[in-house]
Amino acid sequence: MFIDEEAKGASSIAISGHVRPDGDCVGSCLGMALYLKKLLPDAVIDVFLGDFSETLSRNMLGVELIHSDFKPTVSQYDLFVCLDCEKERLGEAEPIFNAAKKTINIDHHISNHGSAMVNDVVPTASSASEVAYDTMDPEKVDAAIAQDLYIGMVTDTGLFHFSNTSRHSMEIAGRLIDFGFDFPKIVQEVWFQNNYVQQQILGRALLESVLMLQGKLIFSVVTLKELQFYKASSKDCEGIVSELADTEGVEAALFLLEMRPGTWKVSLRSNGKVNVASIAESFGGGGHVRASGCTTDGRYRDIVSRIAGLVEEQLEGAHA
Secondary structure, rough: OOOHHOOOOOEEEEOOOOOOHHHHHHHHHHHHHHHHHHHHOOEEEEEOOOOOOOOHHOOOOOOHHHHOOOOOOOOOOOOEEOOOHHHHHHHHHHHHHHHEEEEEHHHHHEEOOOOEEEEEEOOOOOOHHHHHHOOHHHHOOOHHHHHHHHHHHHHHHOOOOOOOHHHHHHHHHHHHHHHOOOOHHHHHHHHHHHOOOHHHHHHHHHHOOEEEEEEEEEEEEEHHHHHHHOOOOHHHHHHHHHHHHHHOOEEEEEEEEEEOEEEEEEEEEOOOOOOOHHHOOOOOOOOOOOOEEEEEOOHHHHHHHHHHHHHHHHHHHHHH
């Protein structure tokens, strides 16, 4: 898909991604917004995203285009571009998507079967930011667009060490850093740097973690009460599941975060032998083979028990 052709003639464009946006969601949305603003300078370009981390906000360009109140500036957009998710995960932006004259879905999640009039879903891509770049004319990409897309790729590939990283990913990243932005500083701030509250929450999650299935599965839980005690938010818990997955001997990691009483955000990671996408899908979620998630209700012990059973089935099947 070539976004220049698909956006031709649009005088109003809405752009959005999934609820609780992460680096790839924000990077792909803002990178696309800046590209379309450059392509169509007279068009209305509105981005609809919920709150995200202060670190991302400091390093992303184009944040002034975001309408976090989800109030459209026109009654009907000529074009809606949905990035890094299917339309069902747009949250408050879904009605805007449904009302648009034309819709485009750009994503890389294997669980997304395309939910727009025009779909560009590439499960083999490292990130939505990579897919977004491939829809653009490289000659029209500038330093600001490159910085946003690079942050998106960095965060979704774990600094290019996750298995979703390909030669094509590295080639794109090389083209992006050629624009000269301070990528070492950005990586330090976005990936490595935590504030004190985030360090406390991470420390507690690691200290209270539990090994199951002869050390093949590790899980940890942070309750709403614990979040309130540390004066933390869900954004302060990003990355915990990846830290759990780095435990020696572990094949799968599970992190549960209580969003509301009895409602849990479930994050899953695999080190290769477990397809966590299929597990997340059984709870109504989705994602990638090695990184997936969902939101579900119930007692966390029951959720952990059910997921442990599914992980065990896969591990036993691998040895059969």
